[in-house]
Amino acid sequence: MSDNTILERETLRATVASLKPANNALRLCTNQLDRRAFLADSKYHSEMQKNCYFPILWLIPEFDADLVEEGCFSVLKRKWDVSIFDLYSLVAQKHPIRMPAELLQIFLPQANLEFSILANDITAARDRLDVFRAMLSLQGIHPSISPFAANISLNKYAGINSRSAGNQATMHEGLREGITHKDGQIEMWPNELSFNCIGANNENLKSTLTESLIIRAAKNSEKWLGLEEAQGSIRAARRAFINAPLMPDLGSSILHIWQGIESLFPTVSTEITFRTSLLLAELISPLQNRAETYEASRASYKDRSRIAHGSEKEISLQQWLRAWLLLSRALEAVLDRGLLPNEEELTRGLLGS
Numbered sequence: 001m002s003d004n005t006i007l008e009r010e011t012l013r014a015t016v017a018s019l020k021p022a023n024n025a026l027r028l029c030t031n032q033l034d035r036r037a038f039l040a041d042s043k044y045h046s047e048m049q050k051n052c053y054f055p056i057l058w059l060i061p062e063f064d065a066d067l068v069e070e071g072c073f074s075v076l077k078r079k080w081d082v083s084i085f086d087l088y089s090l091v092a093q094k095h096p097i098r099m100p101a102e103l104l105q106i107f108l109p110q111a112n113l114e115f116s117i118l119a120n121d122i123t124a125a126r127d128r129l130d131v132f133r134a135m136l137s138l139q140g141i142h143p144s145i146s147p148f149a150a151n152i153s154l155n156k157y158a159g160i161n162s163r164s165a166g167n168q169a170t171m172h173e174g175l176r177e178g179i180t181h182k183d184g185q186i187e188m189w190p191n192e193l194s195f196n197c198i199g200a201n202n203e204n205l206k207s208t209l210t211e212s213l214i215i216r217a218a219k220n221s222e223k224w225l226g227l228e229e230a231q232g233s234i235r236a237a238r239r240a241f242i243n244a245p246l247m248p249d250l251g252s253s254i255l256h257i258w259q260g261i262e263s264l265f266p267t268v269s270t271e272i273t274f275r276t277s278l279l280l281a282e283l284i285s286p287l288q289n290r291a292e293t294y295e296a297s298r299a300s301y302k303d304r305s306r307i308a309h310g311s312e313k314e315i316s317l318q319q320w321l322r323a324w325l326l327l328s329r330a331l332e333a334v335l336d337r338g339l340l341p342n343e344e345e346l347t348r349g350l351l352g353s
Contacts, residue, residue: 049118052125053153054146054191055111058200063211067116070218073132074116075209080158080175082108089161093181097188099148104188107147110195113209114154115146122149122189130242131224135217138332142205143245145197151187152179160186198245198253198320220335227339234331234340236263241327250315251307257323258304264330267343273301280326282346284333290350293329300326 053076067076087101097104115132119125129146137143150157159175162168168176179186199205228235240260247253261276262268264283268275277297281290300323306312334340341349 049120051116051118053114053116053150054129055114057110057145059144060208061113062208068211068214070215071222072118073218075214076114078112079155082154082158085161090186095186099190132221134238134242135220138328139213140206142202142207143197143199145192147193148191149189157186231340234334250320254304254307254320254323257327260327279346282350284329286336287329287333296322296326
């Protein structure tokens with residue numbers, strides 16, 4: 001990031017702070033400058049970044065090319081099967097895969113595609129992966145699981161056992177050239193080692209990824225990363241949105257979703273049902289009727305309270321979906337607005353002032 005960019009950002013932030021802005025325009029101006037600084041910093045570090053590849057379960061590619069790429073994000077079709085012999089050979093040749101070959105063989109057949117994320121390290125790649133998945137879900141894609149990450153695409157280490165043994169003549173033509181044990185090291189990291197995912201393959205949500213949907217999600221991911229840099233408070237809501245489907249049961253998941261919703265309104269401590277529902281209704285108003293949001297929020301918060309106090313004996317997927325879609329719409333509204341308004345601004349919006 002250049003000294004001029006830093007000076008420009010800090011000067012404007014100090015000016016805005018001294019004015020104590022009461023409207024969204026000045027705050028948005030600050031957020032936009034923070035985003036410029038964030039993107040400049042990302043560009044500065046781009047030479048240090050590497051691709052991490054995450055196989056994704058259950059989602060289906062619906063595009064013609066082998067991959068769709070936009071910015072730091074790419075979606076690649078799985079072209080080849082990785083055999084158990086490929087995986088055993090990785091173990092035998094001491095590649096740092098950190099998981100049993102048999103476990104990898106359970107997950108890989110369920111992956112029709114993988115996400116490639118450009119990042120400085122595996123921790124940053126995981127965070128960007130979650131943002132990208134969140135932006136896909138805002139477009140109606142159901143939750144998914146990424147069991148592990150690798151430094152090389154599965155399409156490149158498929159067939160590595162036979163290639164390393166010099167058996168190219170017996171292989172499919174498309175697998176004859178590629179990485180061998182001598183000229184590359186495969187590194188893997190465990191991520192979400194589970195098949196438990198609430199909402200996966202739900203009939204109300206989509207599983208197919210088109211080129212236009214992927215590009216839109218990638219662009220929205222870059223925008224969202226900038227928003228998180230400027231307003232860190234929205235990060236907790238985004239994480240809850242992605243992690244809630246991975247919870248072991250519906251009740252725990254609904255409680256986690258509501259942690260995410262409530263993190264958007266940290267000053268609300270009394271009359272929580274009423275005030276949170278009103279604030280959600282106003283936040284989401286550019287996307288959905290206020291009355292509809294208000295009623296859905298009150299019903300879902302009642303679910304949350306009964307679960308927390310142990311009085312809800314049976315919890316349905318419909319109850320879970322209602323809470324998850326509320327959080328989804330809230331995140332979509334923040335993305336649409338370009339910032340998260342505070343409670344006073346949302347209240348004034350409700351009053352039409």
